[in-house]
Structures are given as C-alpha cells and as structure tokens.
Amino acid sequence: MTLRDRKRAKTRQALVEAAAELFERQGYNETTVAQIAAAADIGTRTFFSYFATKEDLLFPESDDRVRVAVDWIKHHGEIGPAEVLLNALRQVGDDSDDLAGRLAALRLRLIQTIPAVQGRALQMQLDAQRQIARHLAEAYPDQLDEVGAAALTGAFVGAVTGALQVVLEQSGAGDDPAAVQRAVEIAVDRALAPWFREDTSLLRQPVRPQA
Amino acid sequence: MTLRDRKRAKTRQALVEAAAELFERQGYNETTVAQIAAAADIGTRTFFSYFATKEDLLFPESDDRVRVAVDWIKHHGEIGPAEVLLNALRQVGDDSDDLAGRLAALRLRLIQTIPAVQGRALQMQLDAQRQIARHLAEAYPDQLDEVGAAALTGAFVGAVTGALQVVLEQSGAGDDPAAVQRAVEIAVDRALAPWFREDTSLLRQPVRPQA
DNA sequence: AACGTTATCCGCACTCAGTGCAGAAATGCA
DNA sequence: TGCATTTCTGCACTGAGTGCGGATAACGTT
16 A cells, blocks of 8 residues: 555545534534545545535445445355345445444435435435446345346335335434444344344344355 | 416427437437537526436436336236236336337447436436335235335345346347336346246236226 | 656636515406 | 515525546556
8 A cells, every 4th residue: 555545544534524523513414525625634626535515424434334335245154145235235225324323424414404415315325226236136136037136126125225215314313323333233133124024033043154 | 387387398298308319329428418408498497397317318208117017016916016017017017118219229339338316217217116115015915015015026026127137138129118127027037036926927918908 | 855747735716506575567356 | 545464586595416627646557
C-alpha cells in the first residue's frame, strides 16, 4: 500500500465522518457538499473524485458486503440454495447494520425520510440482489437456472425488507442500534418462516461458522 | 369537470407526450425540462406545478394502478390471500405495461439505463407494495397481520421483478410491447410456481373477470 | 539528491434541476 | 359586469455535478 493509497483512504474516511456529523447536526438537505468538503479539508471540486454523488456518502464499503455474501455462497457445504441464501442475507443485511453503528443508524433514518437516499438505497439493494442471484445460479447449476435463482433471491430479499419496514415502524426503534438489530431478526424470522416450516429451528441457529 | 380541470389535464397530457417524443429522439439526459415545457407551450417555471421532478414524467397515472389493485383486494370473493395478491399484481404490473404501450416501452428502457429513473421506479414500487400490504392485512384479518402481509407482498413482488429482470435481458425483448408482455407472464409463472405447486393451472387462467 | 513521469488536487466557469416570490392573466362565481 | 381565487410565468437564486487546465505532490529511476 503506497502513501498515495493510504492518504486517499484517510480523506475518504474523513469525508464520511464529516458528513455523518453534519447530517446529524443540520439535517441532510441543509448540508451542502461544499460544507462537507470544507470540514474534511479538501476542495469542493475534489469531493467528486471520492464520491460521485452526495448520497453515496452513506453507502461506503457497500461492495465489500456483497463480496462477503457471494463468498459465502461460493463456499457452501452440504446445505441447499434456500439455506445458503438465508445465511448470505444475514451477512448482507440490506437494510441492517454491521460496522460503525452510528453511520448505520443515520443511514436508516435518512432512508426513511429523504427520497433521494431511499432511491439510492433501493438501487444498491437491487444490484446486490442481481449479483447474489447470479452466483447462486452458478453454485447450484443442477437445482437452479438464472431465472429461478433471481426469483428466489428476489422473494427472500423482498420478504425480509417488506417485513422489516413494518416491524421498524411498529416498534418505533428510532436510532437504537440494538433495537434495530432485534427488528431485523424478527423480520427475517417472520418473513422466512413459510420456507422453513418443517424445521423452524434452523432460523434461530447462529450462522457464523465457516473458515 | 370544470374548464380549469379539463385544461389542466390537457397540458399534463401534452407534457407527457412532448417528453416521450424528446426522450426518444435525443435521449433522457440530453433533454432539459425547459425544452419539454417549451414543446408543450408553457413556461419553464410552470412545469414544476405539473410534475415535481423530471423523472415523474415517466410515471403518470401511477396511483391509478395501485388503486385498481387495492380495489381488487377489497372485493375479493372466496379466494385466499396469495391468490388475490397474484391477481392484484397482474393488474399493477410493477414493471409491466398497460396503456400507451409507447410510453411503457420507453419507461422500461430508461429504467434499465438511467439511474435516476431506476431509483424513482423502485421508490414507487416500494410505495405500491406498502399500500397493497396494508389493504391485504385489512382484507384477511384472521389469516394475516401487518408484518405477515408485508412479507408476503414483498416476496411476491420481489420474486416477480427479480425473475423479470433476467427474463428481459435473456430474451432481449428491447422495445416490442408484445415481447415484454410475454416476458412478464413467463416471469410471473416461474417466480410464483413454488407457491401454487398443487394447482399450477391457476397460474394460467385469465384473471380479468370481476364487475 | 535531482529527474521526468504520473496521479491527484482544486479553482473557474458552466449547465441544469428545482424553489421562493411577486405580479400578471385566466377562470369561477354572484 | 365585478370580485375572489387559481393558475401562469418571469426573475433571481441555491446547490449538485461536469469539463478543463494548471498547480502540486507522490512515484520510480539514475
């Protein structure tokens, strides 16, 4: 890793943090890209060589998460497509959180309130779906074709996010990361129960093993 | 219907047509709102009292379609939730087409190529989903709660649109409305077959009756 | 340590979507 | 016809995002 790369990663990080700070304090629409750039000590023009749009600030490292899910699918063991998919989704957590709970909570709130952010989030979700479906079809060539894989993936993701929306607004888990995490688990449970009716216990097993 | 309303509806229609024309000839990004307004003989400023954003030009009458689906659900007869939902979705056709095949084809192409349009389309889909799920829960209070309805709806919509994407890109049915219609039917079939395994014939029955 | 090479930074000028405002024009109603 | 209410529209403005060109800093080499 060269100096250049390290420096670049550092300012990128600084931009995300500055943005989170400003979004929380002033609101999303009330924060300009110029302000964010200034807070991270770079020129306004330079901002756009780090993030193509203002919305993208809220979705850094997003392809990392997809990569993890795809890897998980590739190295599946004995289990079938639906089960792998379930586990893979646990990792991605399209609307859920993993690192930097603060940014995740902020993101979730903005998705629910700012149309532009919601639109971008849905786009990324769809893209992730496409990639997962493609790799799923590759991993189970005898059980799934491309269309079947896409349908299965779409059904899972759609069910979970649909349920999650309602669970979130019912249990008004505003910003508390723990509450959100719980909501995600409830949503997954409720949404996917029909698929795993015979052995519901599968839904509750921790799913972290693998090398 | 007063003169005002008729006039307003007329210019609204003119705007949609002018936009379609220009989008097809010059491309979406290359067409400015000012051009569209000029082509419909209204001031640039006035445009925004008809459509809040440029993208919205591609989704006129969208709430009509949702209304139709919701009505369908409300007046369900003996059939169960999944079946009504299937029929309702046939009507909405989140990515499919109904009237003015030209606009529908254009919309579909732009959804696949222009990010802003895709984002808006996904937003409207999600919103439609929410409304449908809510009414579905109301219509079957003994079989579904809000979360279950949202999960079921999300699963159906997700499965169909996921499958549709792949079917469309496989059978490169670019602009031909008939081919698109066929693709939608295939996608619905493939995506929803697992739910109706015992009586697959249901999937093939025409579903247009009702008063 | 000095060199040219290459990637990054950043100011400037620009386009375009979208908003607020205030006045003009058209419509509805008595 | 006269008045109230919408609707239309020009003007000025903000803010996101782009193209360009020169400055700056990191890189690899001798």
